[in-house]
Amino acid sequence: MDELESDKHVKYILSIEKKKDDVEALLMEHLRINGAYWGLTTLDILHKISAVDPEEVISWVMKCYHEDCGGFGGNIGHDPHLLYTLSAVQILALFDRIDVLDAEKVSIYVAGLQNEDGSFSGDMWGEIDTRFSYCAICCLSILHCLNKINVEKAVNYIVSCKNLDGGFGCTPGGESHAGQIFCCIGALAITGSLHHVDRDLLGWWLCERQCKNGGLNGRPEKDADVCYSWWVLSSLIMIDRVHWIDKDKLTRFILNCQDKENGGISDKPNYAVDVFHTYFGVAGLSLMEYPGLKSIDPAYALPVDVADW
């Protein structure tokens, strides 16, 4: 069986930072802070976060901070949004430097985005999605400020997005999708509300994501993709049904998506690698207790030694 090319993946992640002027890099600029979170968390799982200078990262992250409102943008000068605020808080948590934040102010920003029905808008422009519920809840929990929102309403909204197949969508009536399921189950796990979930029914839906090649897809009729190794697997762990899938086959599928020459992991075997899939591949292996990796917390998406504050 292939092995995880840890050193090459570390090199690959460190090299991304230097390729800032590629078209691909330019077109990802608006979500650079998400990319930073994926890359840094991967380094940490591989025990190599020491390869970056924490001060440099932290000072850049804080340049994405909007002092006037308390949210973070995806890059310097970009508008604040919950998606980026969570990544910023997660990065600071990785370096154990939450102290540089005005936690009160950030949590007021996050809490201010909760709507009357318990849902969360991603930013002041009002788009609603269960992804944003997860961002808000995860972020507030890291900051120990969950008391700033109406948790009961937040939970009820998430539950209202549950479908008859046991899965969850973006909004009530939205199609079940493994990414959305991770967000909903993660938020319910953090708030201690997993009793709202029919574990057998959802577990059934999730483990039917495993394709013949061992990889997981995100919805019925789709091809397997490495990123679902994270979304599906973490959800299965949170609802205690991970033994319903074949982990050896999944491990082989992920390892088969590595670029063994230059490092990095792609969505499917022999496709182009990117930092997003590198993170999800390594994180998926960590969830399956692949030797030599730090374990990752399935709800907070941070290494356990970080999440265990």
Add this chain to the structure above:
Amino acid sequence: MGGDSSSEEVGLDLLQQLELILEHDKLIDEVGFVHPDQFPALNEGPSSSLSPVCILGQSAADILNKDTVELHVVQYDEKVFWNKDHKLAISILVLPQLYNAALNAYMDANRRYKQSIRSQINKGSFDDANCGCDFDQFLESEVLKHTRALLILSYDFKSAWNSRKLVLSRKQELSLFVDEFQLSALILSYAPKSEGAWSHRQWTVKMIAEKVHDLQELVKKESELVKNIAEKSKMNYRAWNHRCWLVLYMTESQVLDELNMSRKWAELHVADNCCFHYRRRLMLRILSNGDVKEGGEKPFNYNSNVYAVWKELQWNKLLIQRYIGREALWIHRRFLSQCWIKHFANNQKSSSPHIEATGLDDFLGEEFELMNACLNTQTDDELDDYQSQAKHAVSYILWISKQIPSCSEVKLQERLKEAVNFEDLFMKYPERLMLWKKVLV
């Protein structure tokens, strides 16, 4: 961002050319990013009648070099842009320069626009219509112009979409929303999964809904847009999510129309789970209304609901038998059976002359026969599709067994164990081994 000043100047020139093209050909409905070597091939395309566009601004004309073409109207560098028949191609070789120029122009215009708003607020004249002076309007059009160019290059650039929202929400002019639909449709033509574009469309619909009561026409057009995009972009989650969201704004008769119209589409795309989910969304809306208005005269009443679900079950069975091994069809059947069991099975009073089996046992018996038929069509050559069909059929019956009272579950599973050899199945479908072992009582 790197780049020396001459490269910046070139970028700025190109940006001005792009913005002029966009300004003068407002009907552009397709954009492509291609290598300039491909431009000649574009000219030889089936419809190459020259159609451009208006007059170029004087200042930009001065700076164009010898590669520039002059079609009696708009001038642009022919090695960089190609614009005909409302189609636009942009050379991939200039993307970094063009992007950086668009980014800088946008950031600058946005900063000045926000500053102007702040100073108005500080003067306490935010609501004063007279204060919407020329300068303010100039900045607004600058923001709209530069975000248009930037978003065409980087369609999920959230801040740029936001700046457009800011301008629109301050102006509150319905006519301006048309541009938003056009820009997002243009982007969706080459980036059909763009979250930014879909989200902006949703925001625009919401803004219009605040002002206009009758949304039927708009909702219909949005739904058609999704249909057209879904044709080219299979299983597009964002697109179908938009359509599911629209159901909130539909009238009852529109829901029925959509259900009728999406039927044919589903038949032609039997592997597209999104479309079947959309039908589920529509049916649930009908069923939920039925609960409230039981016996009413509205289109949604109890008997017609029973009939609708029954008809869908029959149709789905036909598709399952015609298109072998399609997971989406079996998933849809799970939903339909679940509805049937929950709402109608054992409910004799709902019986309609068209419907044969209404009791739970009869219903389960029919489903079991369907599974059996699917297992028996399996041929010796063990084609993939037939293998999948058998797997989905067995899975379906097992799944249904968990949706019924436990006494019926035991009975159904006993029948299943008699009909199929599970040891055999475990060998054939190892990826389902753990799950099936677990659910077999």
